[in-house]
Amino acid sequence: MSDFSNKLIDWYSVNKRALPWRETTDPYLIWISEIILQQTRVVQGYDYFIRFVERFPTVKSLAEADEDEVMKYWQGLGYYSRARNLHTAAKSILGDFPKSYDEILSLKGVGEYTASAICSFAYNLPYAVVDGNVYRVLSRYLGIDTPIDSTQGKKLFASLAAELLDKSNPGIYNQAIMDFGAIQCIPSSPDCNVCPLVDSCIAFAEKLTRVLPVKQGKTKSSNRYFNYIYVRMGAYTFINKRSGNDIWKNLFELPLIETEHLLSEEEFYALPQFQQLFTSGEEPMIRCLERNVKHVLSHRIIITNFYEVVLSEHSKSFSNYKKVAIKDIDQFAVSRLIHLFLEKYL
């Protein structure tokens, strides 16, 4: 065992976070936790994990569940393709959870990082994990300024991680380096004076902790403009399930008209797509409830206007949408944007 891994594992034995997916070697539970934590912080993911595995405690129970229910348990976590992929992958597993790296990597939504995490945590197989924490620790400790988001950087860090992996104890070593990055060698202002690696850390010696790791470029975000219509028809409203290869796929939402730019109320009311929603002769009451609501996703900002339309109880308008009782609307999985709106207005 190298000095590096020795020190990391010693540090981990004192500082390890007590998390339910760390106390198990069940590959299914580890898989669920890793997928939840891909784009979610531990504090937020914790409750979701508990609720999710209480309802779907085994691969079989997840495979047999209805997709709408799986999405409901994911509601609010974002990046909904993760839930869809989990469900698809669960259905593809016949019998026990796969035991080899290649089989695990072939599951839908599982990349190299997740496959390595499952193999090492559940089966103690010698695969090194490389996540944001590992990039940071290695680039600082070894003083490497190759951008971590470049092809060259990814290759370099993957081979360094594999080289440094403690092959006699891959599961514990991987958890140790990830926790070390999350707790000790944190992105800004790491407390190097209490770090067990300080004597051999190049970033510390050369005062590079602020500049390492290097990233080559940030993704630009672009705007999208949504106009949601909250219909009131007596005790009913209308919703729609999103489809296509787009954000929030398979989640429900209010009737939506997306536009190229933010429209004034008058421009919106004059839109043919809006007028076509109504049967001829209908005289609905229409008002704008909220303008310019900004919802930030990883690569784009959704700018939304919410409208309210009040129809007579016997109206035939919005007939292409799903009619639901307003009191039942919380049974449908919706995006956080819609959830916040409904919470405010219902």
Ligand code: SF4
């Ligand atoms: S000395 Fe500082 S920069 Fe180096 S590994 Fe420790 S915490 Fe990270």
